[in-house]
Every structure is written in C-alpha cells, then in structure tokens.
Amino acid sequence: MQNNQTDLYNEIGQILVSSGPEDAKNIIMIANLYPEGDVCEYEFNYISISNQEYEYEPLGRATTDLRKALVKLRQYFIDNNLTNDQPIWTDCMATVDIENSKISIEFKYEPFMNN
Template sequence: MQNNNQDLYNQIGQILVASGPEDAKKIIMIANLWPEGDVCEYEFNYISIKDQESEYEPLGRATTDLRKALVRLRQYTLDNNLTNGNPVWTGCIVTVDIENAKINIEFKYEPFIED
C-alpha cells in the first residue's frame, strides 16, 4: 500500500473513532458512494466494550468528512490504475478495531444498502 492510500485509510479511521461512541471497541461503517461523489449513504454500527452491537449516529461533521475522504480514496484508486481494468468501487465496509488499532476496508462494486 502506498503512502497516500494509507494516509486516507488512517484519516477514515480517525474520523470514525473521533465521532463514534466512547464505549466502542469496534466501529463498522457501511457506505454507498454515488458516482458523482456528492452523495453518500451510510450505516453506522459499533460493538461496545460489553460486546453489545448497536447502531449509532456519528457526531459533528463526520459524514461530510467521510464522504470527502471516500471520494479522494476512490480517485486515488482510479489515478493509480488499481482497478485492474474493472469499474471502480461504489461502496465499502470499513471496520475499525479500536483495541488493536487496525482498520480494514472491504470494497464493494455494486450497491448493497437497500432502501
């Protein structure tokens, strides 16, 4: 993974941790990003230190900052030919393991949040 890509991963993780519940040990964000990059649909969940899973609404400007970071990450994927000739991803599932300071991003290539 190149530096810029890793910086964007770290930025996304930092936004989620800073805007998430204080008792979270793991944060899971599901995002669908429109092709134009101006709209993003989210679902936020977390697992508490008591192992209870719940939905939550992030604090502050988190959704705006996340959308901007996801747009930059998608553009980075295109600019660096990381699509292997396939269409670029349209969504992702981000899991932040706070206890172990790890982030995982699973990219999706078709919408997966249903209305």
C-alpha cells in the first residue's frame, strides 16, 4: 500500500497516543533516526490534563513501530524529492495535540539531542 504524508503522520500520531499516558493532553516525541534506519534514539514527554510536563516510556512495541513509520516517512521525502536539495533529515520532533486531534512534525538536519 502506498502511504502518503498525511497517512504517515496519522500513523505516527496513533502510535504515540495509543502508547502514551492516559492523562496526556499533549505528547512530544523527539527522535534521532540513524541514516541506515536501523536505530532510533527517542525522548518522550507529555503535558498532563493538569498542565504538568513529564517524561515517560511508551508502552508495548511503540518504539519499534515508530522507527518503522519514521523510516517510511523519510523514504517518502526522498521518493517525492521533498528535501529541497538538502541531505535528508535525521531528527524530528512530533507534537500531538490530543484534545484537538492534531499532529505537527518538525524536521531537523542537526540533532535536537546531544548524542
């Protein structure tokens, strides 16, 4: 099945919501996807319904499923020439607004995290 960018964003959002804390109103994932696509480092945070920010570890197979979805998203960018003649991104930050069912993903060509 051919995925489009919206489908891939939705897949990432679904994984984050289904594996996140029940009291989350916003989920933030920072990911560093290695160029080979076989390893991804993550940082997971959420904002609770009481507006407190916490770190968390996602449930189940979330990190494996996220890595696979990010590899597909990065390949989509390559296949559709969306790199603007830049090297492909390796880092991204996804923010899911659960209350409004919205996801935004920011791409970086420099790490968000210090490796």
